[in-house]
Amino acid sequence: MSTVNKTVRKKKQKFNKKPDSHKTNVDVNDDVEKQDSDSGNATASTTLTITYPSPVDLMTSKDFQFDVKAHVEMIHQHLKDKVRVLKYKEAILLNRHLFKGKIVLDINCGIGIYSMFAAKAGAAKVYAVERSNVVYYAEKIVSANGYDDVIDVLKGNIQQIELPVKEVDIIISEWMGYAMLFQATCEDVIYARDKWLRKPGGLIFPDQAKLFINAVEDRKHKNENIDWWKGVYGFNMQCLREVALKEPRHQLIKPKQILSKQCPLKLLDLNTATKDDLKFRSKFMLPIERAGQMDGICLYFHVYFTKSHTPLGFSTDPWSPGTNWMQTILFLDTSLTVQPNSMYYGGIEMFSRKTPPDMCDMIINLEMLKGDPAAPDVDMEMSWNFKPITAPIEPLITSEETLANSTAIDNPTAQESNVLEKNRNVASFDYPSNLETNNLEDFTFSPMNKSQHSTTPALQYPKGSRTFTLGDQIYVCRKQRRNKKKNTKKG
Numbered sequence: 001m002s003t004v005n006k007t008v009r010k011k012k013q014k015f016n017k018k019p020d021s022h023k024t025n026v027d028v029n030d031d032v033e034k035q036d037s038d039s040g041n042a043t044a045s046t047t048l049t050i051t052y053p054s055p056v057d058l059m060t061s062k063d064f065q066f067d068v069k070a071h072v073e074m075i076h077q078h079l080k081d082k083v084r085v086l087k088y089k090e091a092i093l094l095n096r097h098l099f100k101g102k103i104v105l106d107i108n109c110g111i112g113i114y115s116m117f118a119a120k121a122g123a124a125k126v127y128a129v130e131r132s133n134v135v136y137y138a139e140k141i142v143s144a145n146g147y148d149d150v151i152d153v154l155k156g157n158i159q160q161i162e163l164p165v166k167e168v169d170i171i172i173s174e175w176m177g178y179a180m181l182f183q184a185t186c187e188d189v190i191y192a193r194d195k196w197l198r199k200p201g202g203l204i205f206p207d208q209a210k211l212f213i214n215a216v217e218d219r220k221h222k223n224e225n226i227d228w229w230k231g232v233y234g235f236n237m238q239c240l241r242e243v244a245l246k247e248p249r250h251q252l253i254k255p256k257q258i259l260s261k262q263c264p265l266k267l268l269d270l271n272t273a274t275k276d277d278l279k280f281r282s283k284f285m286l287p288i289e290r291a292g293q294m295d296g297i298c299l300y301f302h303v304y305f306t307k308s309h310t311p312l313g314f315s316t317d318p319w320s321p322g323t324n325w326m327q328t329i330l331f332l333d334t335s336l337t338v339q340p341n342s343m344y345y346g347g348i349e350m351f352s353r354k355t356p357p358d359m360c361d362m363i364i365n366l367e368m369l370k371g372d373p374a375a376p377d378v379d380m381e382m383s384w385n386f387k388p389i390t391a392p393i394e395p396l397i398t399s400e401e402t403l404a405n406s407t408a409i410d411n412p413t414a415q416e417s418n419v420l421e422k423n424r425n426v427a428s429f430d431y432p433s434n435l436e437t438n439n440l441e442d443f444t445f446s447p448m449n450k451s452q453h454s455t456t457p458a459l460q461y462p463k464g465s466r467t468f469t470l471g472d473q474i475y476v477c478r479k480q481r482r483n484k485k486k487n488t489k490k491g
Contacts, residue, residue: 283347330366
């Protein structure tokens with residue numbers, strides 16, 4: 001009998017030492033060598049590879065509540081924000097002479113897009129640090145693009161990990177938040193700057209941002225989100241209006257809604273900033289340029305790459321293309337009627353209630369005056385509490401008359417009927433456009449009979465009729481007008 005030597009070659013198990021020593025592809029360690037007592041030369045070699053899921057692949061819906069950044073939709077939203085991503089790309093690739101051969105630290109790197117820009121610009125080494133589980137996606141993307149030798153992906157809090165080097169030449173970070181400071185990561189950049197950034201000569205990209213204030217007119221959103229609570233389905237929910245009023249909203253403002261000139265509030269320079277600079281108290285003046293209703297105060301910021309050889313930056317103001325930061329609106333309790341050439345002034349402060357400061361728990365206090373400070377025409381004081389909201393949610397119904405003061409829902413007015421028609425959620429039928437009345441009692445929108453099951457008869461459309469029959473019910477529909485003129489051109 002011939003003897004067959006079966007060998008499974010032994011390979012050392014390779015662990016990626018970067019994100020929690022996580023191993024994605026494992027070569028199994030198993031040596032089995034069987035030989036018969038009889039002589040033989042035939043040998044079979046087999047390698048078995050097992051793939052383990054990464055921690056991000058094992059996350060549940062509950063886990064994503066505490067690590068939203070790892071959700072693919074959040075990654076998608078970030079990458080589709082072309083304003084900031086392309087500006088970072090421009091700032092890095094147009095300054096190759098600053099990055100070539102240098103050591104770069106990317107703080108809170110996400111999926112590592114800015115780290116790959118730095119590697120493409122010629123950086124000798126890039127350390128991409130991220131505390132979220134999105135770091136496992138970053139590791140795969142870096143490997144898929146061939147930057148394994150340049151980019152080291154490290155999982156952990158930047159204030160708790162240790163880098164393999166004593167100093168870095170450049171720090172890259174997307175440290176800005178809503179209204180510049182809310183949910184910002186300035187504290188991480190300040191910590192890394194003091195511990196690792198080369199002195200002198202170290203660079204931060206970007207390194208400066210400036211916050212602005214403006215008066216805006218936004219009656220639509222105030223009615224939908226604030227005053228809407230005054231009467232809901234005929235009930236008074238004023239207590240929730242007070243809660244909604246204290247929450248800043250993040251939304252896009254159109255330039256035509258601006259009422260005043262902009263006023264700068266705070267310049268944050270991360271080259272020299274300390275933790276005490278992550279709060280501010282400032283005076284402001286708002287010269288009114290056109291008549292209207294001042295429904296709120298608008299906050300936005302500009303970002304600067306001052307170390308670039310050419311001036312670079314981008315803005316989140318209403319005149320610039322929209323970003324994921326949008327603008328932050330602080331709605332006033334009582335809207336003010338303003339006239340051109342009038343002046344509103346006062347003080348505003350923004351700070352964290354916690355020590356050390358928590359940028360996810362911020363408060364804004366505002367005092368606004370008009371006229372002589374000794375006897376002002378307007379004297380208003382308000383306070384807002386930031387809540388961790390990633391984006392505004394546009395309501396399905398967009399008119400304030402729909403649910404507010406809806407005591408006569410059984411007999412709606414013509415205006416309410418039009419609103420219901422516009423926002424109806426029932427598919428496949430329309431209302432007649434030429435009826436003499438808009439009273440909803442003239443229509444039949446009863447649901448299908450509960451006795452109907454999976455089988456339903458086909459829709460019946462009598463010629464010239466304004467109704468169709470579905471089961472035992474009759475529904476009103478709009479007569480479809482077709483263009484009887486035939487197109488003579490074919491092909």
